[in-house]
Amino acid sequence: MTTFKKPGKVQGLKSSKKRTASSRQWLLRQLNDPFVAQARKEGYRSRAAFKLLEINEKYKLIKRGSCVLDLGAAPGGWCQVSKTIVGDPGVVIGVDLLEIDPITGVAFLQGNFHDEQIQTTIIDMFQGQKADVILSDMAASSCGMSDVDHVRLIALLEAVFQFSFDMLKPGGSFVAKVLRGGTEHNLLGQLKQSFSKISHFKPKSSRQESSELYVVAQGFRPKKENDPRAIQDGMMLEGERE
Ligand SMILES: C[S@@+](CC[C@H](N)C(=O)[O-])C[C@H]1O[C@@H](n2cnc3c(N)ncnc32)[C@H](O)[C@@H]1O
DSSP, rough: OOOOOOOOOOOOOOOTSSSSHHHHHHHHHHHHHHHHHHHHHHSOOOOOHHHHHHHHHHOOOTTTEEEEESSOOOOOHHHHHHHHHHHSSEEHHHHHHOOOOOOOEEEEEEEOSSSSSHHHHHHHHTTOOEEEEEEEEOOOOSSSOHHHHHHHHHHHHHHHHHHHHHHHHEEEEEEEEEEETTTHHHHHHHHHHHHEEEEOOTTSSTTTTSOOEEEEEEEEEOOOGGGGHHHHHHHHHHHHOO
């Protein structure tokens, strides 16, 4: 099975006076990042692949034969890792705003996960099956204001949680990117009602200076009344009665 090994140190940087300060900084970081070199060596499309390897090594969520939905899949590192683990009997479907180069045995859908039509298409693609694991590495590009980034990421997490009621098997798990500080209080309460275990995990391969971490929700126990849509409907009815 594919496992996570922390890579060693890598290469230096050739300087160029033509580069802007920010592109030079980005290049320096790429060249000095052992995970970037290791990803290239092992044929992964992104260094993010190592984050999922670490997550799965710790929590053992994806197994041979699992059905996996990967949200925010481009350029495809998590899909590569998932497909290797699930093998031929498993299913991997990746969704992203961006186009993704094909990976044998992985189905892709291009579109915005917030779009209702995209969610319906995902359900159709699973052909009546549900996912054992929903992964979300989705992140809107940073606008430079950490509060706004945080709110956008929480909106994505809420959408993934809600979609679990349509697409996740009882007993299934989801993994989603959040920002430092973890999951927002209200949402954490809702997750706790619908999953038997909630953890937060910062993989070693996640850049230390980055405020990202992952919420890992295991043991889905869906109840209609805990579906965020039912909670919203209930609140609206309450409002009408007042
Ligand atoms: C950090 S990258 C994912 C890297 C990926 N896990 C890998 O291993 O290669 C985040 C991705 O989320 C996607 N994304 C952000 N918001 C999205 C949305 N609303 N719907 C679909 N994809 C989204 C972005 O286009 C971007 O490709």
